[in-house]
Amino acid sequence: MALIEAKNIIKTYTTGAGEDCTFYALKGVSLEIKTGEFVAIMGASGSGKSTFMNIIGCLDKPTSGEYYLDGENIVGTRLDKLSEVRNSKLGFVFQGFNLISRTSALENVELPMIYKGIPPKERRERAMEALKIVGLAGKEQNMPNQLSGGQQQRVAIARAIVNDAPVILADEPTGNLDTKTSYEVMDFFVNLNEKMGKTIVLVTHEEDIAKYCKRTVRFKDGNIIDDSLNTERTLRSKEARA
Numbered sequence: 001m002a003l004i005e006a007k008n009i010i011k012t013y014t015t016g017a018g019e020d021c022t023f024y025a026l027k028g029v030s031l032e033i034k035t036g037e038f039v040a041i042m043g044a045s046g047s048g049k050s051t052f053m054n055i056i057g058c059l060d061k062p063t064s065g066e067y068y069l070d071g072e073n074i075v076g077t078r079l080d081k082l083s084e085v086r087n088s089k090l091g092f093v094f095q096g097f098n099l100i101s102r103t104s105a106l107e108n109v110e111l112p113m114i115y116k117g118i119p120p121k122e123r124r125e126r127a128m129e130a131l132k133i134v135g136l137a138g139k140e141q142n143m144p145n146q147l148s149g150g151q152q153q154r155v156a157i158a159r160a161i162v163n164d165a166p167v168i169l170a171d172e173p174t175g176n177l178d179t180k181t182s183y184e185v186m187d188f189f190v191n192l193n194e195k196m197g198k199t200i201v202l203v204t205h206e207e208d209i210a211k212y213c214k215r216t217v218r219f220k221d222g223n224i225i226d227d228s229l230n231t232e233r234t235l236r237s238k239e240a241r242a
Contacts, residue, residue: 005033010028035166041203042210088116101145105144112162139151
């Protein structure tokens, strides 16, 4: 069974009255992603890749079609239930880091566990362990403005994994980073996939970033135009190759 299964997903937006004012962001997209895959979603602006990412992330609903996450039918699920699904099964990493500026790295990582009702002592222990995994031990009390861009993104990755969600969704996670830092961040994603078994779906427009992934799915005009395995992956991390 696929961990993520989208069947004939259509997403439309109405820009006015009449059929000519209906815009099709997705035109019947079907895609399966199995446990342990590392998939790059690529395409030009307006191709539908971000719309698709929002739907599989339970941040938006399709106009029609079916979507199953870990065997659960998501379409038609109540909003309060969707919130539970996002918090337990999905971890998010965004281009802009989305950290709370007035709270420490540790407190930022603790946030998803607060929503889940995890006791303070356990929250702290798990957050510290997650920061250790991404190489930020000793930076727990640093505020976001005391961290580099790469370090801030690693805090965001720690936040995404702290609830042990099986799926990590990353939307242009290297978009605000220089080349060297981008590669360092991608090393962490490779390790999450190879060492921790996380299923990762990553939106990018950069070919060199997509080469870290095991599979690339390309969107154009609301359709999937290519779905292929990456036979020559980039594995820069020594730990990932061990």
